Amino acid sequence: MDLSAGFVFTCPFKTNSGNKALSHLPVELAGLNAARPLVVASAGTEGRKAVKILRSAFGDSGMTLGLFDNVTQTADLGLVDHLKNLCLEKKYDAVIALGGGKAADVAKVLNLAVSLKTPDVRQLLPEAPIRVRLLPLVVAPAAGADGLETSRFAHLGRKVFSSESLAPVLAVLDPRLAKGKSSIGMAAAGIAALGRAVESHIQADQNPFRKAYSFAAIRFVRENLSVAVADPGNRKAALALLNAAAMSGCAFSNAAAGRLHKLGQVFYDLLGIPQGVIMAMCLPHILGDYLKEGQYDLAALFQPLAGDDAFARTPAGKRAEAACDLLNRLLKELQNALGKDLPKSLAEAGVSGYRKEEILDVLGADAEGRYLCGVVERVANGRPERKG
Template identity: 50%
Template sequence: MNLTNGFAFTCPFKTNSGNKALEHLPVELAGLNAFKPLIITSRELAGPKAIGTLINAFGDSGMTIGVFDDVTETADLNVVEQIREIFLKGQYDVIIALGGGIIVDVAKILNLAVSLKVADARQLSPATAIRDPLGPFVVIPTAAATGMETSKYAVLSGKIFTSVHLMPGLVVLDPRLTRAKDGKTVAEAGFAAFGRTLEAYIAPDKNPFMDAYAFTALRFIRENLASAVNKRCNKKESLAVANAVAMSGCVISNTDQNMLHRLGQVFQNTVHVHPGIIIGMCLHPFLDDCMKKDSSRIASLLLPLAGDDKYAAMPEAGRAGDALRDLCEFSYEIYRSLKGKIPRTITEAGIQQYLMKDIFDIINQEPDGAYLRTVIDRVGGSSIKA
């Protein structure tokens, strides 16, 4: 880390995490000068239990709460326009997104529409200038979070909106909401966050803040993901993974080293495969290449992955190899626990040949497209191509 080069780091959101964190919402909203919230969620994606828990947390606050729980996987700008009209008609003053993925993307674009006071949300495009901070926006991730909820990105109908102002002002992580129905959901979110933070952690241009965030997220995931996958009822582990996933959104918003992330996004946007699956399978070929380029960066991974004692006991020359071994053990443990529920190769993911062609067309347009193709080939992409 060369501090004389100068650096910037932005994390505009406050995190409230822990037991009964949701119950602090009325006070936190009052701090944002907001008293009439509109909850954006989905009965199918977030679940009625999570919605009930959130509404119950407002008990005794005297607030009137609007609940829009009809967001679907196929939501687009028409849905945003529909909610915008409800928001204005009901005179709501804060948006609360409950859930992950598309729910938060819809809420981000809605916040953009109501804050910019556009006449029609369908007019919004990635070219829309976002110069000033937007209205108060709260994100409450559930187990279905992808990590992008806390990031500066919002993807809707293939359009990618980017601005630090899209990031939430408050993130609430409550263990009642972060426990997943199945281990696969936790593993996907964990792998996505792990890949994103790992790439930022070994980046040559990382700054001290990024280092702190990425280190903490990596250690949280390494120490807790396997237990969270195996024992889904365990509050502590699932909350630790949820915290790491939230941190990964902040990390990805502050780095340009995001090859694995971009690869995951291409597959998600094209074939609707969770980015965590793709990031998980591409981790090893990517790290092998990094090792060949500069093994000292991989060596630094041993500290968050294996812990202080193991790092101190290992001579410098052996740290890179040990870090890779530890990573292999970690991912093997997750895959073994899930017994084939998460594909390890592109072939196992069952992506059709004609869709792979579309994916390669998009990847070829990326600045490092040739390299990304080699990574895909090594995880089974070549067999489909043939």
């Protein structure tokens, strides 16, 4: 590996992972000079369960715990503006994102708005410079976390906020939150983490720190996803996937946004389809194109996917294609196990022609818009992937 060109890597958050990791949160907050955190949680049964577990951790801590537990898929900057006013009025001094998805996005933008004392969050510009230290942000992902929780990104109101300052200072990974109830939820989360880790791992620029994170994320998913899908309540497998998601978010923050991420994100933002579901459709097509283009280090995927022994036995010239075969086989196994719950095309996912055109309009503005729109057309009715 030639490092003469130099590289930059940032991972701003500490990770607490393991049994009853949430129980240490009051001590961690005290170390950050915080005593009045506001918890931002997802709506629904899973959100209420997570809140109950979190409350027990704060039992006799003496801390004042604020709570907003009604974040839905339709959360927007208007909601953040309301929460900003609440934070300033109650003088909350930290933000805890409990769960994943929109709860983490809302918490990140809320932290930015409170720290900047933005008069109207709806006027907040993603490119606005951040010259102040933000409040401590803690993320405690739950089952279904896709990795963006630990990243430097927040997607809200069709705006993409990006800054190292938006990343959390602490990620708490507790198996009580990691356990899921649905196989498709575990599959979608695992595939989303895998997709971002894969695209971070194969990029041409040499960054050994990023590769270390993406390598571990890929291996964790490969070793645990099938188990978690078969038994969403398996604590060991669920916690491994939560760690994989956290690592993939860190790797992704130090890489250029890849094609899988762009496709998964736009379908999630506009239609609410889990990113992993879209990535599962698109991955075979994009892998085939990456292999054909020859600009990406697909061979580097073989070791975390196949293991050290298989890597040593396989000639270097065959590792790229072998890695693609392993990924495609994993996806087919999941599709066979989940059936219609993991659709193979947009038609099976219930995406109408009208909504597809809306997606194409948004993707068309991207620098790779023509290519991305082409992938959407290929997965519209389950067209076979191109061969490398």
